[in-house]
Amino acid sequence: MTSTLTTMTDLITSTAASMTLAEFQSSLLWALIIGALLAFLLGFGMGANDVSNAFGTSVGSKAVGLKTAYCMATVFETLGAVLVGYNVSDTMRKLVVDIDLYKNVPKTLLLGQVAVLAGASAWLFIATFAKLPVSTTHSVVGATLGFSIVMKGFNGIEWPKVGEIAASWVISPALSGLISSVLYVIVDHLVLRRPNPVQAGFRVLPIFYFVCLAFNTFAVSYQGSKILGLASIPLWLAFTLAIIVGLLSALIFHFIARPFLMKWINKDDESSNIPKAYTNDACSDSDVSIELGEHSTNEKQPRPSMDSRIGRGTNKVVPFQSNAKTHEITPEEEKQIQEFKLHPRGFVAWLFPVRDRIEDAKTLKLFGSIQVFTACFAGFAHGANDVSNAVAPLAAIWAIYHDMSVEQKGETPIYVLLFAAIWAIFHDMNVEQKGETPIYVLLFGVFAIVVGLWILGHRVIRTVGEDMSEIHPASGFCIEFGAAVTALCASKVGLPISTTHCLVGSVVSVGTVKSGEGIDWKLFRNVALSWIVTLPVSGVISALIMLLMKLTINMN
Structure with a gap:
């Protein structure tokens, strides 16, 4: 008898739950539709702003064209998010909000996602x-x-994590700027100030290719994506793979790519992306040739004449000419000779490049080749860090959807997560989601980012790559590499930093080291203020929308 009553009770409960689910879906169909539209807008905004600035320095230095940058961003942002973007994708509970507060109110959580989408986008x-x-x-x-403050007050908010995010406004640009500026000083001493900078560049670039590709390979393989089965690769194997890939890239550059680059940097091609200040147009009446063996120019011989300048307060650029007409060193040129001195002021003067220092255009053109790789590296790092970083506040939704647990085990970008969370709650009327994210949802998010990048990406690209500071390929290489290293290391240890902040910090630091006067400080001030107001402005917009829904919609 008891068994029969239990069975009947379970049947009645199941029927009631089914009816409740049907009513739930019917009452929130509008929220699902609006959520899908807002998810597209968030992806669009991410592509237009956050993704596009990762390639700003490459476009600003003319190492790549705008359309080429868009194509590379489309590919490498996606690869970074899939291959590496996992560790910073922590749960919302661990980052800023305790998701357990919403276990019994899935409707509130669903509408909260709508408010989050609206506020962020x-x-x-x-x-x-x-x-x-x-x-x-x-x-x-x-x-x-x-949205959480409106619905639950200050309960469940992890203020220490919020403090870490606020601290990253300073830590991210400072750390990235330090790495990039140190790298630029190294490049300056090893290549740019050498008597034959082109020859020195060909000697040093294989090392840079080795470091760049080895670091990238290690970041992908060690504790990599569970989706691709890379999470179980041991440290020694990841390190070995990184060394092998790095060595192969260095050897390929030295024995295969080097002859082609020699011809390319000697070619007077008007279709080149390098601006005229970097080309032979400044002294086009002479024939230029570059030997990679012993060169006739040495420290005791006079340098070619100088007649071109780039930017505001930045370094002069002249083409290197083996048969250029020479002249006696003028007092102005003599000031640019940097000798090592033991006393502190003399050491600092020797360590950093002097203002308006003569630069060899063909050396910068040579660095344009490796900046193509660092541009991809920067895009990869941005996809690995920022796209997955944005998942953190809401990643618990996806974890519950996938594993019936608030502990996150999957990887998914924010634009997919938000749409998937709304769909999952709508479909199951529960925060304990069990299914996989459909492939069409993934394609939906990728499409939104690509559309935003191609339509509005040029606006922020110009801010980072052109308006804030003058960038040439050598400095652009250092900026991108430093920012990418910082972002990838942060993604590995789970630090919530922004690649946007890293890139801007590197641009300002390298620009200051390079010229001292080449930074638009007013623009940098506005950018820094925009970082500070990001949390409160997006929070206020989300809170107002959530408050409006709370007053007009039954949350039970």
Whole structure:
């Protein structure tokens, strides 16, 4: 008898739950549709602002064209998010909000996702039209705080994590700027100030290729994506693979790519992306040839004449000419000779490049070749760090959807996560999602980012790559490499930093070291202020939308 009653009770409960699920879906169909549209807008805003600024320095230095940058961003941002973007994708509970507060109120959580989408995407669009590079990660964090404060007050908010994010506004640009500026000083001493910088460049570039490819390979293989089965690769194997790939890239450059690069940097091609200040147009009446063996120019011989200048307060650029007409060193040129001195002031003067220092255009053109790789590296790092970083505030939704647990075990970008979370709650009326993210949802998110990048990406690209500081291929290489290293290391240890902040910090630091006067400080001030207001502005927008829904919609 008891067994029969239990069976009947279970049947009645199941039927009631089914009816409740049907009513739930019917009442929130509008929220699902609006959520899908807002998810597209968030992806669009991410592509227009957060993704595009990763390639700003490459476009600004003319190492790659705008369309080429778009194509590379489309490929390498996706690869970075899939191959590496996992560790910073922690749960919302661990980052800023305790998701357990919403276990019994799935409708509130669903509508909260709508508010988060609206708040984050609205701020991204505002910043993009103002040409300000901001962080999608911090936009989503602020929007999450906004909706949760409206619904649950300050309960469940992890303020120490919020403090870490605020600290990253200083830590990210400072650390990245330090790495990039140190690298630029190394490049300056090993290549740019040498008597034959082109020959020195060919000697040093294989090392840079080795470091760049080896570091990237290690980042991908060690504790890599579970989706691709890379999480179980041991440290020694990842390190060995990195060394092998790095050595192969260095050997390929030295024995295969080197002859082609020799011809390319000697070719007077008007279709080249390098601006005229970097080409032979400054002294086009002479024939230029470059030997990689012993060169006739040495430290005791006079340098070619100088007649071209780039930017505001930045370094002069002249083409290197083996048969150029020489002249006696003038007092102005003599000031640019940097000798090592033991006393502190003399050491500092020797360590850093002098202002308006003569630069060899063909050496910069040579660095343009490796900047193509570092541009891809920067895009890969941005995809690995920022796209997955933005998942952190809401990653618990995906974890519950996939594993019936608040502990996150999967990897998914924010634009997929938000749409998938809304769909999962709508479909199951529960925060304990069990299914996989459909492939069409993934394609939906990728499409949104690509559309945003191609339509509005040029606005922020110009801010980072052209307006803030003058960038040439050698400095651009250092900026991108330093920012990428910082972002990838942060993604490995789970630090919530922004690649946007890293790139801007590197641009300012290298620009200061390179010229001292080549930074638009007013623009940098506006950018820094936009970082500070990202959390509160996106949070206020999200909170207002959530408050409006709370007053007009039954949350039970």
